[in-house]
Amino acid sequence: MKHLLFFLLGLSLLCMSCGDDDDATPTNDLIEAELHYDGLNFSAPLLPAGTHTAAVRFTQSELADYVGQSMDEVIFYIQQVPASTILSIREQGANNAPGNVIYSADIGNTVGQNGWNLHILPNPIEITNDPIWVCLEVEHNGELRSVGCDPGPAEVDGDWISSSTNNDTWETLRAFTDGQVDINWNIRARVSE
Secondary structure, eight states, X not given: OHHHHHHHHHHHHHHHTTSOOTTOOOOOTTOOEXXXXXXXXXXXXXXXXXXXXXXXXXXXXXXXXXXXXXXXXXXXXXXXXXXXXEEEEEEEOSSSOEEEEEEEEEOGGGOOSSEEEEEEEEEEEEOOSSOEEEEEEEEESSSBOOBOBOSOOXXXXXXXXXXXXXXXXXXXXXXXXXXXXXXXBOEEXXXXX
């Protein structure tokens, strides 16, 4: 009987330690670097009905060590699945806004909730001396917590947003929420040689 109790206790501890790890990002041994501003997922800001684009920008200085290498994957956290999701990678535009689209994909039918999502670029994007924006455009039919974030505080270029509720103006999420939300998006780019 004593052995049975010990076995059941051990089994219950094993089962408790095998749950989903929402803070674990998908891994790929061939990736050399993961570019990001965020820490572990904490939550997702509540955004109203409309179309919102969450973005992170990687500047010239942040990309300098990776010039000539390739961006192969994008990973991002989704808490609640929006009505639609489009991933885009863009060049630097004017006035702190993204410019021309380098890559775009409608990924709405592949997005899972309450976890990290991995998107492999079919054609890797070469890193040059130019800044790159990684953007997630989500459509909300009502108030929703879609794109994940860390607990903050926000890093420079870690919390950009454009929203149909604000005339699609690009600004930081801190400015968009009048300083009420101070986070970094859970959006990351992976680079390999």
